[in-house]
Amino acid sequence: MNVRLLALAGVVVCAVALPLTVASAGQVGDARRAAVRTPGRADAAAPGAGAAAPGADAKDPSTAPTPTPLLLGLGLATAARCGPELASPDGVEAQTCVMTQGAETWARAYYRNATGRALDAVLSFMGPGDRTVQTRCAVGADDEPGTCETPRERVRGVPGAYTAVTEFAARGADGPLLLRSGSNSEVSTGS
Structure with missing residues (x-):
């Protein structure tokens, strides 16, 4: 009886954790990455990437990194500095982060x-x-988790010198500000 109860509890935990994990991972696929690339950035893989080393057995798997959409642009070398998760009384929830990956x-x-x-x-x-x-993002009314990103740029100075702020407002020129979320506690405020 206890084994069945533990198995059921495990299934419930997975059912709750999986959507949260997917929502925090960001967008999947190269289409999203292509939309945020900086103009002039070299999109081609490094010369020889994925090619076997001279004299190596062609049957051996390559150890060279290869691009894959399954990594979501995040890896072990990606750092995220995020402000607190905020929610407005109107129903907007947000968290803003500064991401750093390599340079x-x-x-x-x-x-x-x-x-x-x-x-x-x-x-x-x-x-x-x-x-x-600044990047403007249209936020749908479908109550689904989403992300908004700025284009990537080369780090100038130290990564800690960067901050980000997101402001959510009703559509239109005079739409009231509903929520302001920042990447650190000094700029994060709920309206």
């Missing part, structure tokens, strides 16, 4: 819109030398 950095906002209406979001990514990049 690249960018901003990402995770959100869920339970307001029942479409919203506009502006993700601002601020770095050293008063550099600011």
Whole structure:
């Protein structure tokens, strides 16, 4: 009897954890990555990537890294500095992060819109030398988890010098601000 109860509890935990894991992982596939690439960035793989070394047995698997959409652009070398998860009384939930992978950095906002209406979001990514990049994202009214990202750029200075802020507002020129979420506690506020 206890074995069945433990098995049932395990299934329930997996059923709850899997959607949360998928929501926090970001978008799947190369189509999303292509949309956030910086113009002029070399998209081709490094010369010889995936090719066997001279004199190596062709049957041996290659140890060279190969691009795969299953990695979601995240790996062991990706660091995320995220502010707190915030929720507005109107039903917007968000968390804003500064992502760093190798020599690249960018901003990402995770959100869920339970307001029942479409919203506009502006993700601002601020770095050293008063550099600011803004990305506008349309937030659907479907109450599904989503992400918004800025294009990736080369790290200038130290990664800790970057911050990000996401503002969610009702659609339209005079739409009221519903939530402001930041990558650190100094800029994260719920409205």
